[in-house]
Amino acid sequence: MKVLILGIDGYLGWPLALHLIERGHQVSGLDCYIRRERVDRTGCNSLTPIADRLSRTHTLRIKQPSFVMSHDYVDNCEEFLRSVQPDAIVHLAEQPSAAYSMIGVEEAVETQTDNIIGTLRILWYMKRVCPEAHLIKLGTMGEYGTPNCDIPEGEIPFDCISGHKLPSKEYIECSMGGLIFPRRAGSWYHLTKVHDSYNIEFACRNWGFRSTDIMQGPVFGVTTDDIKDDSELTRFDYDECFGTIINRFCAQAIVNHPLTVYGVGNQTRGYLPLKDSIFCMTLAIENPPKAGEYRVFNQFERTYSANELAEIVKFAGAELNIDVKIAHYENPRKEAETHYYNPYRNKLVELGYKPTTDIFPEVKLLLGDILPFRDRVLIDKLIPQYRWDTSHRKSKTV
Amino acid sequence: MKVLILGIDGYLGWPLALHLIERGHQVSGLDCYIRRERVDRTGCNSLTPIADRLSRTHTLRIKQPSFVMSHDYVDNCEEFLRSVQPDAIVHLAEQPSAAYSMIGVEEAVETQTDNIIGTLRILWYMKRVCPEAHLIKLGTMGEYGTPNCDIPEGEIPFDCISGHKLPSKEYIECSMGGLIFPRRAGSWYHLTKVHDSYNIEFACRNWGFRSTDIMQGPVFGVTTDDIKDDSELTRFDYDECFGTIINRFCAQAIVNHPLTVYGVGNQTRGYLPLKDSIFCMTLAIENPPKAGEYRVFNQFERTYSANELAEIVKFAGAELNIDVKIAHYENPRKEAETHYYNPYRNKLVELGYKPTTDIFPEVKLLLGDILPFRDRVLIDKLIPQYRWDTSHRKSKTV
Numbered sequence: 110m111k112v113l114i115l116g117i118d119g120y121l122g123w124p125l126a127l128h129l130i131e132r133g134h135q136v137s138g139l140d141c142y143i144r145r146e147r148v149d150r151t152g153c154n155s156l157t158p159i160a161d162r163l164s165r166t167h168t169l170r171i172k173q174p175s176f177v178m179s180h181d182y183v184d185n186c187e188e189f190l191r192s193v194q195p196d197a198i199v200h201l202a203e204q205p206s207a208a209y210s211m212i213g214v215e216e217a218v219e220t221q222t223d224n225i226i227g228t229l230r231i232l233w234y235m236k237r238v239c240p241e242a243h244l245i246k247l248g249t250m251g252e253y254g255t256p257n258c259d260i261p262e263g264e265i266p267f268d269c270i271s272g273h274k275l276p277s278k279e280y281i282e283c284s285m286g287g288l289i290f291p292r293r294a295g296s297w298y299h300l301t302k303v304h305d306s307y308n309i310e311f312a313c314r315n316w317g318f319r320s321t322d323i324m325q326g327p328v329f330g331v332t333t334d335d336i337k338d339d340s341e342l343t344r345f346d347y348d349e350c351f352g353t354i355i356n357r358f359c360a361q362a363i364v365n366h367p368l369t370v371y372g373v374g375n376q377t378r379g380y381l382p383l384k385d386s387i388f389c390m391t392l393a394i395e396n397p398p399k400a401g402e403y404r405v406f407n408q409f410e411r412t413y414s415a416n417e418l419a420e421i422v423k424f425a426g427a428e429l430n431i432d433v434k435i436a437h438y439e440n441p442r443k444e445a446e447t448h449y450y451n452p453y454r455n456k457l458v459e460l461g462y463k464p465t466t467d468i469f470p471e472v473k474l475l476l477g478d479i480l481p482f483r484d485r486v487l488i489d490k491l492i493p494q495y496r497w498d499t500s501h502r503k504s505k506t507v
Numbered sequence: 508m509k510v511l512i513l514g515i516d517g518y519l520g521w522p523l524a525l526h527l528i529e530r531g532h533q534v535s536g537l538d539c540y541i542r543r544e545r546v547d548r549t550g551c552n553s554l555t556p557i558a559d560r561l562s563r564t565h566t567l568r569i570k571q572p573s574f575v576m577s578h579d580y581v582d583n584c585e586e587f588l589r590s591v592q593p594d595a596i597v598h599l600a601e602q603p604s605a606a607y608s609m610i611g612v613e614e615a616v617e618t619q620t621d622n623i624i625g626t627l628r629i630l631w632y633m634k635r636v637c638p639e640a641h642l643i644k645l646g647t648m649g650e651y652g653t654p655n656c657d658i659p660e661g662e663i664p665f666d667c668i669s670g671h672k673l674p675s676k677e678y679i680e681c682s683m684g685g686l687i688f689p690r691r692a693g694s695w696y697h698l699t700k701v702h703d704s705y706n707i708e709f710a711c712r713n714w715g716f717r718s719t720d721i722m723q724g725p726v727f728g729v730t731t732d733d734i735k736d737d738s739e740l741t742r743f744d745y746d747e748c749f750g751t752i753i754n755r756f757c758a759q760a761i762v763n764h765p766l767t768v769y770g771v772g773n774q775t776r777g778y779l780p781l782k783d784s785i786f787c788m789t790l791a792i793e794n795p796p797k798a799g800e801y802r803v804f805n806q807f808e809r810t811y812s813a814n815e816l817a818e819i820v821k822f823a824g825a826e827l828n829i830d831v832k833i834a835h836y837e838n839p840r841k842e843a844e845t846h847y848y849n850p851y852r853n854k855l856v857e858l859g860y861k862p863t864t865d866i867f868p869e870v871k872l873l874l875g876d877i878l879p880f881r882d883r884v885l886i887d888k889l890i891p892q893y894r895w896d897t898s899h900r901k902s903k904t905v
Binding site (some may be wrong): 213214217218221222225226229230233234256258265288289290291292293294295296297300303304307308311314315316443497498 | 611612615616619620623624627628631632654656663686687688689690691692693694695698701702705706709712713714841895896
């Protein structure tokens with residue numbers, strides 16, 4: 110299968126490329142390196158130094174060396190699509206940080222412009238070049254927020270509304286999907302994913318596109334089976350903007366900084382190791398939906414509260430003789446700190462996803478992977494400084 | 508009350524300004540004239556010549572002549588906000604045409620950028636300058652599409668979902684509103700209104716803004732009580748992009764062109780005369796929500812099918828001795844042509860909205876208003892040429 114990865118230089122893009130190549134797919138990619146620029150701009154770094162990946166592509170058994178890094182993304186994307194003629198497009202080329210989008214008006218505008226308009230352009234280019242291709246798009250579980258009710262996979266189940274006239278099962282089946290389950294996103298970034306979902310659903314309904322929209326939980330870890338001998342083939346962020354919570358906790362652990370639990374710490378989300386994310390995306394790619402179908406997957410291993418994650422990191426640290434402290438900080442975000450949370454996650458399992466059932470060894474592995482890089486941790490990036498009400502002051506412990 | 512109208516030069520903006528001034532409010536406005544440019548660009552015109560409105564502002568009893576037309580909208584908007592310090596901001600400054608947004612990639616990008624990012628900037632500027640102000644935002648009934656079920660006013664009613672764990676009444680009340688009722692928009696333009704709704708709801712939830720998001724049906728007519736002696740004080744579009752269906756039909760009627768009903772013609776929407784739109788927006792302005800409240804109004808008089816509207820125009824024409832023909836054309840849009848449609852419309856009535864209960868005399872009035880301008884009708888703009896699958900060919904009769 111010819112797979113084009115947009116945003117191939119990212120945390121998910123590169124390991125996904127290696128895995129797909131390993132499975133015999135023909136992979137090409139596009140990236141403008143803006144993720145690296147943004148991390149630089151906020152004064153952060155990747156804990157693991159990132160290799161010159163291009164120089165290592167010869168090891169990747171890419172049949173056609175079609176890997177392209179473009180700084181002229183918008184101008185080149187349609188032309189690149191035309192030259193590649195992909196069967197599947199994995200779209201990871203978005204500004205991925207919620208905290209970054211909350212810094213100020215220009216960061217919010219940058220995030221919404223790059224993500225929404227970037228994706229809109231891709232839809233139009235696909236229409237002109239490869240309308241049959243399967244678009245795999247990374248959304249986020251954060252699109253749903255914490256609505257205090259069960260969270261289905263993308264749509265309102267046809268049997269669940271009563272007391273009002275409802276979409277019938279027949280209607281939903283003939284109209285290619287039910288109504289989009291209402292979203293309740295918590296940042297300008299998360300909202301871009303909501304907007305993308307609506308735009309992509311429309312492209313499927315109006316133009317007959319096929320798409321998988323992945324509501325993914327926060328990913329953690331640094332290696333997969335394909336890159337376990339070379340951690341410099343991926344990147345690892347641990348700051349408040351680009352680092353996800355488990356990665357942040359692990360970076361804090363290895364420099365003996367208290368884990369920064371935001372607020373009460375009962376915030377619950379669905380998490381998954383990097384290798385599960387790659388596994389799931391590969392399943393989506395290799396099992397495309399039919400033409401006109403807009404398909405939503407909720408993608409995570411299982412749910413944990415922030416407090417549970419802190420405990421896991423603490424115990425994993427203990428096994429490596431790291432004494433991990435946990436502290437509660439003023440929550441920079443406006444969010445429910447105690448809430449009901451029950452997202453469904455059935456569709457990927459039906460396709461063959463076997464979740465990592467115990468993340469404890471994964472966290473221990475991660476701590477071991479990053480320990481050699483402990484001198485690279487920027488200590489002043491460990492405490493959140495961007496309040497989501499956008500006052501700029503560091504969170505204190507509570 | 509100090510009311511700032513963004514997009515004051517438009518079809519709704521100018522009559523609203525006159526009406527608010529008449530009611531004693533202090534009105535200011537901002538516009539960059541891009542609506543006029545876009546109509547020019549598509550080769551269309553306003554049927555009624557538009558007066559140099561600025562030269563007539565002396566008749567408007569504006570206490571402080573704060574009317575500003577800016578071509579540097581983005582650069583000036585925050586500064587303007589700061590000088591005006593409005594109690595209410597009516598945001599009409601968006602690209603308002605669905606057909607325009609479907610022409611091609613650049614029109615789609617222009618529409619989504621101007622509308623979504625424009626509104627996002629306004630939210631940030633409000634945050635910095637006047638977070639207590641009431642934002643009145645024009646959405647569209649088209650956000651909902653035709654979901655084949657009842658359409659509540661913005662939110663899923665708390666009592667309507669069963670068989671799954673649901674948001675409770677208590678949760679909804681404490682969380683400042685329920686879940687946004689799922690949208691099912693039918694064009695890139697309509698989608699911008701969906702995205703705006705989600706962005707604004709977030710600003711209310713996260714920053715404590717107060718906002719009224721108006722899901723308005725298509726408006727028709729050219730005069731209101733405030734401008735009935737001077738039709739050149741408003742604009743009147745009748746082309747496929749900027750003209751709404753009743754206005755299109757009336758322009759076709761006065762030049763003896765068959766009314767262009769798209770497809771079967773059972774497409775049903777909620778319509779309202781221009782004066783009702785002004786009435787409703789004034790009610791929203793004068794009855795602001797409380798801080799933190801995101802409030803949705805469905806705004807229309809009542810629902811009609813395209814066929815019913817054509818019949819009304821035909822009979823109104825007959826009373827003016829105009830022989831009106833009706834024809835069915837290939838539908839340029841992808842939409843359900845026969846469907847269930849039952850939107851609720853209670854909140855405005857509770858505030859005092861008295862709908863025009865019979866649109867027949869309104870349509871007759873409209874035909875009389877525009878008859879003197881029949882020589883200005885551009886005949887080749889009467890048949891839709893932009894297919895929403897974006898093949899460019901004129902629709903034929905069916």
